[in-house]
Amino acid sequence: xGTERKSADSYSDxxxxxxxxxxxxxxxxxxxxxxxxxxxxxxxxxxxxxxxIIRYVNRRMQVYTGRTRGDLQGQHYLRLVxxxxxxxxxQNLTKVANGEHVLPYDYRIVNEAGDARWVTDTTTSIxxxxxxxxxGSLLDITERKTVEQAxxxxxxxxxTLFESAEEGILVADSETNKFVYANPAMCKMLxxxxxxxxxxxxxxxxPKDEWTRIAAEIEAQAGGKTEMATxxxxxxxxxxxxxxxxxxxxxxxxxxxCSIGFFRDITERKRIEDELLQSEGKLRAMFKSIADxxxxxxxxVLMTELNDATLFLHGFGRREELLGxxxxxxxxxxxxxxxxxALRRTFxxxxxGHMEYTLLTRDGKQTNAExxxxxxxxKSGKPTGFIMIVKDITERKRxxxxxxxxxxxxxxxxxxxxxxxxxxxxxxxxxxxxSQVGTALESSYTSIVMVNEDGTLGVGSExxxxxxxxxxxxxxxxxxxxxxxxxxxxITARPHGATRGIINSGQPHLVDNxxxxxxxNPVLLAAGIKSYAGVPIKVKNTIxxxxxxxxxxxxxxxxxxxxxxxxxxxAGIAIENARLYKDASTVGALREADRLKTELLANVSHDxxxxxxxxxxxxxxxxxxxxxxxxxxKRDFLKEIDLASDRLTELIENLLQLSKLEAGGFRMxxxxxxxxxxxxxxxxxxxxxxxxxxxxxxxxxxxxxxxADPRRIRQVIDNLLGNAVKYSPEGTEITVICEVxxxxxxxHVKDQGVGISANEIEKIFERFYQAASGxxxxxxxxxxxxxxxxxxxxxxxxxxxxxxxxxxxGSIFTFTLPLYQREGSKPESQRTK
Numbered sequence: 046x047g048t049e050r051k052s053a054d055s056y057s058d059x060x061x062x063x064x065x066x067x068x069x070x071x072x073x074x075x076x077x078x079x080x081x082x083x084x085x086x087x088x089x090x091x092x093x094x095x096x097x098i099i100r101y102v103n104r105r106m107q108v109y110t111g112r113t114r115g116d117l118q119g120q121h122y123l124r125l126v127x128x129x130x131x132x133x134x135x136q137n138l139t140k141v142a143n144g145e146h147v148l149p150y151d152y153r154i155v156n157e158a159g160d161a162r163w164v165t166d167t168t169t170s171i172x173x174x175x176x177x178x179x180x181g182s183l184l185d186i187t188e189r190k191t192v193e194q195a196x197x198x199x200x201x202x203x204x205t206l207f208e209s210a211e212e213g214i215l216v217a218d219s220e221t222n223k224f225v226y227a228n229p230a231m232c233k234m235l236x237x238x239x240x241x242x243x244x245x246x247x248x249x250x251x252p253k254d255e256w257t258r259i260a261a262e263i264e265a266q267a268g269g270k271t272e273m274a275t276x277x278x279x280x281x282x283x284x285x286x287x288x289x290x291x292x293x294x295x296x297x298x299x300x301x302x303c304s305i306g307f308f309r310d311i312t313e314r315k316r317i318e319d320e321l322l323q324s325e326g327k328l329r330a331m332f333k334s335i336a337d338x339x340x341x342x343x344x345x346v347l348m349t350e351l352n353d354a355t356l357f358l359h360g361f362g363r364r365e366e367l368l369g370x371x372x373x374x375x376x377x378x379x380x381x382x383x384x385x386x387a388l389r390r391t392f393x394x395x396x397x398g399h400m401e402y403t404l405l406t407r408d409g410k411q412t413n414a415e416x417x418x419x420x421x422x423x424k425s426g427k428p429t430g431f432i433m434i435v436k437d438i439t440e441r442k443r444x445x446x447x448x449x450x451x452x453x454x455x456x457x458x459x460x461x462x463x464x465x466x467x468x469x470x471x472x473x474x475x476x477x478x479x480s481q482v483g484t485a486l487e488s489s490y491t492s493i494v495m496v497n498e499d500g501t502l503g504v505g506s507e508x509x510x511x512x513x514x515x516x517x518x519x520x521x522x523x524x525x526x527x528x529x530x531x532x533x534x535x536i537t538a539r540p541h542g543a544t545r546g547i548i549n550s551g552q553p554h555l556v557d558n559x560x561x562x563x564x565x566n567p568v569l570l571a572a573g574i575k576s577y578a579g580v581p582i583k584v585k586n587t588i589x590x591x592x593x594x595x596x597x598x599x600x601x602x603x604x605x606x607x608x609x610x611x612x613x614x615x616a617g618i619a620i621e622n623a624r625l626y627k628d629a630s631t632v633g634a635l636r637e638a639d640r641l642k643t644e645l646l647a648n649v650s651h652d653x654x655x656x657x658x659x660x661x662x663x664x665x666x667x668x669x670x671x672x673x674x675x676x677x678x679k680r681d682f683l684k685e686i687d688l689a690s691d692r693l694t695e696l697i698e699n700l701l702q703l704s705k706l707e708a709g710g711f712r713m714x715x716x717x718x719x720x721x722x723x724x725x726x727x728x729x730x731x732x733x734x735x736x737x738x739x740x741x742x743x744x745x746x747x748x749x750x751x752x753a754d755p756r757r758i759r760q761v762i763d764n765l766l767g768n769a770v771k772y773s774p775e776g777t778e779i780t781v782i783c784e785v786x787x788x789x790x791x792x793h794v795k796d797q798g799v800g801i802s803a804n805e806i807e808k809i810f811e812r813f814y815q816a817a818s819g820x821x822x823x824x825x826x827x828x829x830x831x832x833x834x835x836x837x838x839x840x841x842x843x844x845x846x847x848x849x850x851x852x853x854x855g856s857i858f859t860f861t862l863p864l865y866q867r868e869g870s871k872p873e874s875q876r877t878k
Contacts, residue, residue, distance in 0.1 A: 078421050078432070089314060090164070090183035094122045095173050097138065109164070109185060111157030127153040127161055134166075141168045141179045149290060150272040151186065163190040165273065165290070167314070182314060188212075189307050193294060213289070213308035215242070218301060222247050225303065234289075234310055236282035250279050252286075267293035267304060276315065279308070287312045338435035341421070344428060346372045346388060358414075358437055360407035372433070377403035377411055384416065388431060391418045401438065413442045469626040478592070478616045485612070486605055488594035490574065493582070493616075494544050495590040502544060542566070543579055547591050553580040553610060557600040569595060578602040580613040584621045592616060656689035663689075713754040713841055717865045720790065721748045723755060724781055727762040737775035744783035750865035751790050757838045758862070761846075764831045765794040765858045773798035773855070789844070789861045796857075801850040809848060810836040835860070 080101050084091040090106035092099055102110075102117045110117065110125060126134050130152035137147045149167040156162060164183040171180045192206045192214075207214045213231030217224050227242040235242070235250060248256045255278060262274040274291040281287060292307045332339060338355035342348050348367050359375050361367055367375075376384050380402040387400045396419045404414035418433045475493055483491035494502050542564065547554050555578045559565045569577065577595040581588045592613045594602060602609065663682040667674065674682075721744055728740050762781075769779045777797040784791045801809060812833040839846040839860045850856035 078419075081419075083317060087182075087314075087317065090185075092117075092122065092181050092183070093171070093173060093178055094138065094181065095176060095178040096142075097121050097123065100173060100178070106183065109156065109162065109183060110154065125154045127155055129153075137166075137168065138179055141170050142177045144170055144177065148272050149275050151190075154183075163187045165309075167275070167290075167311075184309065186212075186309075189292070192307075210307075213310070215306045215308065216298060217247050217304045217306070219295065219304050220302070225298070231308060234281075234287070234308065235279065241282070252278055252280060263291055263293050263304075263306065266291065267295060276311070288315050338433075340372060340433045340435060341430060342372055342433070343430040344392075346431065348372060349430065355435065358404065358406075358412075358435060360410070366407075375405055377405050379403070387416065388418060391420055391431060392428065395420045404435070404437070413438050469623050471620065471623040471627055474619050474623040478612070478619065482592065482594065482609075482612045482616075486594050486602065486609065487596070488601075489597050490569075490572070490593075490595040492593045492595075493590050494593065496548065496588060502548075543577075544591050544593075547579050547581050548588050551581055551583075551588060553606055554578065555602060555606060557603055573597050575599045576601045578606060578609055580606070580610050582613045582617045582620065584617045589617065589620065656693040659689035660686050660693075713757060713838075715752050715754050715842070717750045718753045718755050718758070719748065720751055720753070720758065720792070720862070721783070723759055724762060724783070724792070727759060727766060728781060731763070731766045731770065735770045738770060738773065739778045741778060741780045742783075743780060745785060748783055748790065749785060751862040752865045753842055753862055754838075758842075761835045761838055761860060762792070762794075764835050765860075768831065768858070769794055769796035769798065769856075772796065777855075785864075789863050791859055791861045794858045795855065797855040800852040800854055801848065801856055802852060806848055806850055810846070 080091075080093065081103070084103040087103055087105060090109045091101075091103040092106050093101040099117050099120050099122050102114055107114060107117070122138070123131050123135060133150070134152055137150060140147050147168055149165050151163060151165050153161045153163055163186045165186050167182045167184075169180045171178055188210060189212055192210055207216075207226070207228040210228055211230055213234045214226075214228040215224055215231055216226040224242050224245050224247065227237075227239055229239075232239055232242065237245075248260070251259050259274075259277055262271070262277065265271050266274045274293070277289050277291050279287050279289055288311050289308045290311050292309075294305050296303060296305055298305075333352045335352055336354055338358045339352045340348055340355055341350035348370055351364060351367060356362065356364065356367070359367070373381055373384065383400065384402055396417075400416050402414055402416055404412045406412065415436045415438045416433060418431050420428055421430045421432055423429050479491045479493055482488065496502060543554050543556075543566075556562050556565070557576050559570065559575055559577065565574075574595045575597055576599050577593060579591050579593045582590040582592055592609070594609065596602065663686045667679060667682055671679075724742060724744070728742055732738075732740055766779065766781075773779065773796045779797075780793075780795045782793040782795060784793070810832050812830060836846050839862070842862055844860055844862045846858070846860040848856055848858050
């Protein structure tokens, strides 16, 4: 049957022709689903027009026009074209339908919103329903047109537009024929950097044997003789070939005439067009060669066609084994409802998204797979079956699981790092390592064995940590005992033990099944341990210990060794930091002790020398000049000797008291004591010695009894009052305030002296420490033992002592004593209420 060609009148203005009553059927060799398989996701808008009527559009064409496929099919194509461009489009459609070759050309279409968009149309003549039809491919070039217009209007604005353009743009100097600019898209297209393209000859990016022809086509297009230079081959930096459409124009750039070329990569489009022109046998060969499984079924999901990849995925050798069977035979039973629901949605919507399911092979093996399906229709639009793509995603799932596992490991490592860096106390660091690692790895019994300086292993020593404890079964005639209560056999008795083996080899050790391994510690066997792992803890390539994790499950640590090694590495750093801090602290403490000793010797030597000098001086004077001295002079000298002896006795007594307090040998004779009389007597005595000061006592009328040693508490009060006088100017007031609560009595000694600085307030109760401030060097003398002794006395009474001070305003020294309480009775304060 011959083919009747339609005349140009078939492509007349759409306003004078009506749409046909029904869409004509597709040719068997050009099915609509074949177009979809080729063009559905193409980057250009694809349409098929028969006698001017649209018979097919792909998704991109629907995007360009803002209309659905149902809206477009059956409509005259010229209705989409701007009225000023319809005559030229009509002429070209007629030429293509009559078998003439038409170069790609530009025109404008109108979308549903009424906006005009520039497109480039590449048309090809095809057979559709045994009649000549037009296959068109549209590319939206509105952006390029905008750039071209901007170039003509402003030379300064071209660079910004060029660099943001999706099309490749090259600018060449018309005189030198050298490139002076390339936008990022062009650099990416050819694989060159911008610096590499600068100064390169125009011919360098094209095959040498075709340059003469290519140059002529580009010049003809730039001169307006042709719409576009099409199918121009370009050579990439890597030696590959790609095909482009070039639209060139001339413009002044920085005062020089240049040729500006817009390059559109059509390599993929050319490949698709070439494939379309191949025979149906080629298409079937492609169908068979696709790496993923492709399955065609009828509406009852019985398989009617499939490719070789489907056979391979499911473990079958011949198509006949699967043709006529339901697709559900290849799906794990638990996933049948999910696949059926996906196909139901496909029937209603025309296509489905990607769905993961469990694929079933011929031998019953299950594999992770992904399924996507589309609905097939016949020429009348009636559904006929499904086409499905099946992909094996086993490797992808494995990679995803590895990523998730790695994320979990990193999170656990972060938690351990955060925890072990919160402290620099070595024992606390060890406990935190064991606790956090045990939690992260779900270890039943976690421990660290440290290597001592002499090479022995510190099992059960202060460097050995086990958290949590693991209970073991009761033995006959013995109570249940924790694993840490069972003395481990000496390491030296097990020269081939796991710990020593790890230390000697420096390598991790993993046991997935202790029952199948000889030489396992019998204590662990008795405790029910089934698997364990150990890794060395290293500092600067020296092994300082071994980190162990144990479990009552077999193979509990398979696949976790990388994380355990990471834990051990961080543990080594944390332990070393704690040790360095401890060493630094020890050195600091020794230096401080040495400093205090030096100060003690200096102060004691001075305070001993002063009274001794007086005693020596006056004694010598009396002995040498006894006959010449009057009785009054002798009496005065003897008084001075007596006072110096008292000061010397007091100093020695203070030293002895502090020594006894620190040694725990300071005896307290505690009794029920009324402290108000003690305070009154102390204030009266100090008033006789410090007549330049005023003293006041503020106290409730009746104070409860305290349990205290009267002599020692008087000593504390005398010391605090004496310090208040020593560090306060004459004419100021010193106040003693008493307060009571339910449990204790507080005594405050308040002065109006020079005060104590903030950095000294915490040190004044340390032995041998003296505050720097004082009203005079004479008043502030002493060896710094008084407050240290007060602190020892008050703490021996289970009380507290502290100071508050503000420079220039004075200080308040406070001590508390617990109230006297008879056995089984309320505190004294509650009985007096």
